[in-house]
Amino acid sequence: MEFVVSIIAIALMLIGAFGVILLKKPLDKVIMFSIMDAGFLLVVVLFRYLDVAMFVALSDPLCTLIFIMAIVKIKEIRQRKVRSGELHD
Numbered sequence: 001m002e003f004v005v006s007i008i009a010i011a012l013m014l015i016g017a018f019g020v021i022l023l024k025k026p027l028d029k030v031i032m033f034s035i036m037d038a039g040f041l042l043v044v045v046l047f048r049y050l051d052v053a054m055f056v057a058l059s060d061p062l063c064t065l066i067f068i069m070a071i072v073k074i075k076e077i078r079q080r081k082v083r084s085g086e087l088h089d
Helices: 002-022 026-046 050-084
Strands: none
Touching: 002 026, 026 050
16 A cells, blocks of 8 residues: 555656646646645655654645745736836847
């Protein structure tokens, strides 16, 4: 049973890592990062570091929220610069 869960965890981490590298849209990258994080959490639990797993489980949603807020803020700044003529796209 542990072997199957470890294969799933490795697959989640690989899918998430390749998704972060290959996808272009920032929100897609955040989703892939969350998938990679789920695989990492499974690996930590498999090695029975439950205190670390609890910290990872509590900090992951906060990190994702910070990433999303940063993406929204960067998009607002870019739109403002395009409107004012500072950015030439």
